[in-house]
Amino acid sequence: MRQDFESAQNARNEELPGKPLINLEGVGKSYSGVWVVRDVSFSVSKGEVVALMGENGAGKSTLKNILCGLVSPDAGAITFGDKTYSRLTTRDASAFGIAAIHQELSLFPNLSVAENVHMGVGTLPARHGLVNGTDMSQEAVRLLGDFFDGGIDPHQLVERLSLAERQLVEVAKALRRASTMLIFDEPTTSLSLPERRRLFEVVRRLRTRGYALVYITHFMEEVYELADRIVVLRDGRIVGTGTPSEIDEKQLSNLMVGRELAGIDANLASSSQRAGDTAPTDVILRVDDMSDGRLLHGISFELRAGEILGLAGLMGAGRSEVAEAIFGIRPASGTVEVCGRPFTHRTPETAKARGVALVSEDRRADQVFSGRSVRENLTSAILNRLKARAGLLSLNRQRKRAADLVRDHGIRLPGLEAPMLALSGGNQQKCIIARWLATKPVICILDEPTKGIDVKAKAEIHALVGRLAKKGLGVLLISSDLPELLALSYRVLVLHKGRIVGELGRSQFDPNAIVQMASTGRPL
Amino acid sequence: MIAVRVNRSWVASVQRYSLIVMLVIITILFASVSKPFFSVSNLDNILLQSAATAIAAVGMTFVIIIAEIDISIGSLMSLAMTIAWMIAVVPGAKAGEAAAVNAWVYPVGLAAGLVLGLLNGLLITGLRINALIATLATMFAFRGAALKMVGASDKAFLHSAVMYLGRREMFGVGLPVYVMIAVAAIGTLVLGRTPVGRYLYAIGGSQRSAVETGLPVDRMRLVAYGVSGLCTAIAGLIIISQVGTLQASLGTGFEFTVITAVVVGGTSLLGGRGTIAGSILGAVLLVVINNGLNLINASVYIYDVVKGVILIAAVMIDVLLLHHLEE
Numbered sequence: 001m002r003q004d005f006e007s008a009q010n011a012r013n014e015e016l017p018g019k020p021l022i023n024l025e026g027v028g029k030s031y032s033g034v035w036v037v038r039d040v041s042f043s044v045s046k047g048e049v050v051a052l053m054g055e056n057g058a059g060k061s062t063l064k065n066i067l068c069g070l071v072s073p074d075a076g077a078i079t080f081g082d083k084t085y086s087r088l089t090t091r092d093a094s095a096f097g098i099a100a101i102h103q104e105l106s107l108f109p110n111l112s113v114a115e116n117v118h119m120g121v122g123t124l125p126a127r128h129g130l131v132n133g134t135d136m137s138q139e140a141v142r143l144l145g146d147f148f149d150g151g152i153d154p155h156q157l158v159e160r161l162s163l164a165e166r167q168l169v170e171v172a173k174a175l176r177r178a179s180t181m182l183i184f185d186e187p188t189t190s191l192s193l194p195e196r197r198r199l200f201e202v203v204r205r206l207r208t209r210g211y212a213l214v215y216i217t218h219f220m221e222e223v224y225e226l227a228d229r230i231v232v233l234r235d236g237r238i239v240g241t242g243t244p245s246e247i248d249e250k251q252l253s254n255l256m257v258g259r260e261l262a263g264i265d266a267n268l269a270s271s272s273q274r275a276g277d278t279a280p281t282d283v284i285l286r287v288d289d290m291s292d293g294r295l296l297h298g299i300s301f302e303l304r305a306g307e308i309l310g311l312a313g314l315m316g317a318g319r320s321e322v323a324e325a326i327f328g329i330r331p332a333s334g335t336v337e338v339c340g341r342p343f344t345h346r347t348p349e350t351a352k353a354r355g356v357a358l359v360s361e362d363r364r365a366d367q368v369f370s371g372r373s374v375r376e377n378l379t380s381a382i383l384n385r386l387k388a389r390a391g392l393l394s395l396n397r398q399r400k401r402a403a404d405l406v407r408d409h410g411i412r413l414p415g416l417e418a419p420m421l422a423l424s425g426g427n428q429q430k431c432i433i434a435r436w437l438a439t440k441p442v443i444c445i446l447d448e449p450t451k452g453i454d455v456k457a458k459a460e461i462h463a464l465v466g467r468l469a470k471k472g473l474g475v476l477l478i479s480s481d482l483p484e485l486l487a488l489s490y491r492v493l494v495l496h497k498g499r500i501v502g503e504l505g506r507s508q509f510d511p512n513a514i515v516q517m518a519s520t521g522r523p524l
Numbered sequence: 525m526i527a528v529r530v531n532r533s534w535v536a537s538v539q540r541y542s543l544i545v546m547l548v549i550i551t552i553l554f555a556s557v558s559k560p561f562f563s564v565s566n567l568d569n570i571l572l573q574s575a576a577t578a579i580a581a582v583g584m585t586f587v588i589i590i591a592e593i594d595i596s597i598g599s600l601m602s603l604a605m606t607i608a609w610m611i612a613v614v615p616g617a618k619a620g621e622a623a624a625v626n627a628w629v630y631p632v633g634l635a636a637g638l639v640l641g642l643l644n645g646l647l648i649t650g651l652r653i654n655a656l657i658a659t660l661a662t663m664f665a666f667r668g669a670a671l672k673m674v675g676a677s678d679k680a681f682l683h684s685a686v687m688y689l690g691r692r693e694m695f696g697v698g699l700p701v702y703v704m705i706a707v708a709a710i711g712t713l714v715l716g717r718t719p720v721g722r723y724l725y726a727i728g729g730s731q732r733s734a735v736e737t738g739l740p741v742d743r744m745r746l747v748a749y750g751v752s753g754l755c756t757a758i759a760g761l762i763i764i765s766q767v768g769t770l771q772a773s774l775g776t777g778f779e780f781t782v783i784t785a786v787v788v789g790g791t792s793l794l795g796g797r798g799t800i801a802g803s804i805l806g807a808v809l810l811v812v813i814n815n816g817l818n819l820i821n822a823s824v825y826i827y828d829v830v831k832g833v834i835l836i837a838a839v840m841i842d843v844l845l846l847h848h849l850e851e
Contacts, residue, residue, distance in 0.1 A: 093738065100736075106732070106736035106737055107733055126718075130713075130717040131718060173737075
């Protein structure tokens with residue numbers, strides 16, 4: 001059935017070369033009066049890779065969901081083949097052979113790899129109405145083998161897989177379902193470099209096979225490596241389109257942000273440079289021989305007031321675990337001293353009382369109360385200081401404090417009482433940082449503070465980190481973004497399999513040396 | 525790495541067989557103190573007594589697998605049987621006398637159970653009401669409707685050649701046991717091998733992923749509640765034919781026995797995990813405990829205490845093993 005449909009499509013396409021497979025005309029979507037996508041028109045042809053670029057909150061994910069039939073637009077028309085629709089349903093999308101690789105992964109942890117790959121209406125291999133396990137496993141192995149060297153057992157439950165393996169299963173699942181069009185939403189976030197290369201290969205091969213491809217990403221180098229055409233979104237509207245040769249990196253970044261950004265990083269780096277050269281001040285955090293028996297082995301270091309100390313290392317090297325052990329989330333042996341006094345029996349509560357703040361990596365899961373208001377999110381760590389008479393909370397003082405924080409940190413929001421989930425990722429992150437700074441910490445641990453947020457918010461957070469150090473806080477910065485880490489840190493510790501394998505001062509900063517130390521565990 | 529794998533498979537098999545191990549230990553325990561416990565007639569008796577709970581537990585497993593719950597089944601059973609009785613009753617019997625029912629009692633009873641189950645499903649999917657609240661509401665409403673139809677104090681005596689389901693035997697084994705085996709076999713096949721079953725596990729594993737994958741989520745939820753209603757009606761037919769009377773209080777507290785059986789049987793209330801075989805064993809285990817305590821002349825009040833302890837023990841084993849697995 002689908003085969004017929006596809007060949008009919010092919011025939012039509014040969015008659016009319018360059019005719020788009022899917023065309024969006026004036027598509028818009030609004031939530032309670034706010035347009036998140038407005039007047040968007042673009043098309044994707046067979047054998048073409050269209051890169052969808054934009055900051056977080058620009059409307060990329062909404063567009064993806066409209067194309068998959070998960071969100072119905074309030075305006076505009078979608079033409080697929082010869083027919084025009086005001087909206088697609090998920091059934092339409094799967095009948096047309098449209099599938100997506102979702103950033104959040106659309107997997108079922110309780111089912112096997114093979115079942116995950118095939119899950120869907122009409123995609124489970126069945127004989128006489130019964131699901132056939134053998135067919136399912138064989139086909140899953142073939143699909144995974146297409147772009148990945150074995151290693152994933154099709155009978156394995158997905159909950160036992162690493163994040164990278166899950167991402168590969170998500171790709172295989174989308175490949176199983178797609179016959180005409182595939183949407184990639186940030187597909188490389190948890191992949192290693194060789195796996196990324198493989199994925200790029202898959203994208204190119206699908207293009208040759210005549211698939212229409214939409215590629216959503218933050219990484220500019222991926223766009224220039226893969227895209228035939230770039231569509232840039234800002235605030236739900238298209239602000240620029242063109243081929244990679246027409247738009248260079250600087251123009252692209254300007255289009256996304258809407259203003260010049262150049263120079264901020266350079267300024268920061270030079271101020272960090274100056275600060276890093278000044279005489280050392282008091283040690284405010286001393287960690288000595290910290291181990292947890294599994295992931296951390298004999299970690300010792302010192303953090304000084306007014307210093308930004310970077311922690312470099314590969315995924316799984318133990319960087320977040322160091323932060324968790326200091327903050328009392330992860331039990332560990334060894335001693336920790338805060339401001340010269342030993343800090344024993346560590347729990348997040350006592351850590352907060354001693355002036356330690358942790359902005360953890362997984363913002364959504366660990367820190368945001370997404371259904372609650374911005375006001376509540378901002379003041380949740382300092383409620384005991386906002387009491388009025390008889391120990392009751394004062395709404396006025398909460399509002400005032402929250403409004404101050406919003407102003408101080410340049411948070412953009414619809415209103416103090418808006419739920420947290422109405423904010424973009426960057427603004428959510430600024431809220432979380434603001435919440436912790438409101439506790440007046442002396443040590444601030446930032447774990448991947450700019451992960452998954454847009455260029456503009458990233459620059460603002462960079463500036464904020466610099467200001468914190470100037471104010472005399474000790475900042476422990478964990479980041480996989482090496483340029484970011486090197487621009488901000490005064491000193492960098494390199495971790496490898498739970499051990500500190502190197503320390504570099506500012507004058508010794510060399511990305512290649514750090515990458516080599518982090519991956520081999522040996523200094524150059 | 526290899527050590528970890530061995531460890532994991534060991535844990536997985538303990539998890540899989542923990543219930544059987546528990547059942548065997550308890551059986552040995554009772555057999556050692558009470559001679560008649562391990563007799564053929566008593567074991568047959570245990571299966572016969574488990575049948576109704578086990579059959580309803582099959583339906584409940586469908587619901588709990590998708591991470592939802594149906595606490596209306598006790599009342600649903602009462603209302604479905606009342607409707608069946610009213611339609612199938614042969615008029616002419618005087619008050620207090622046994623009334624005969626014709627063979628329509630079976631199809632009408634099953635249809636009523638299915639429809640009431642689907643009604644639960646429609647409330648939950650159509651009006652977007654939380655499953656616990658929706659079935660709490662129908663628990664009251666179904667019971668009230670049954671009371672209105674039968675009358676609170678009235679007892680309908682059923683006397684009929686067709687109401688033999690609960691009393692006849694085949695090859696020395698009661699008919700309900702065969703029905704239980706058939707329902708369990710069909711349930712296992714549907715959950716384990718059909719696309720519908722895989723969808724249900726998928727929805728229980730991650731409803732968001734199920735929506736993004738384009739699975740017919742709401743239709744599958746309807747199926748689960750429909751199956752639950754249908755299985756409850758089968759259980760109801762067995763019970764009224766065993767007891768020989770119909771009262772509006774039929775099935776009071778039944779839902780909690782059934783949910784206990786399913787949870788003891790290893791189905792996770794978080795959804796996505798569980799088997800029909802486990803639920804059946806859970807139901808049997810509960811009856812074994814009742815039966816054994818009865819034979820050793822334990823106080824009746826102890827029964828429920830033991831039931832509660834078993835429930836907590838079963839959940840603890842699950843939690844501990846899962847914790848071990850994550851390590």
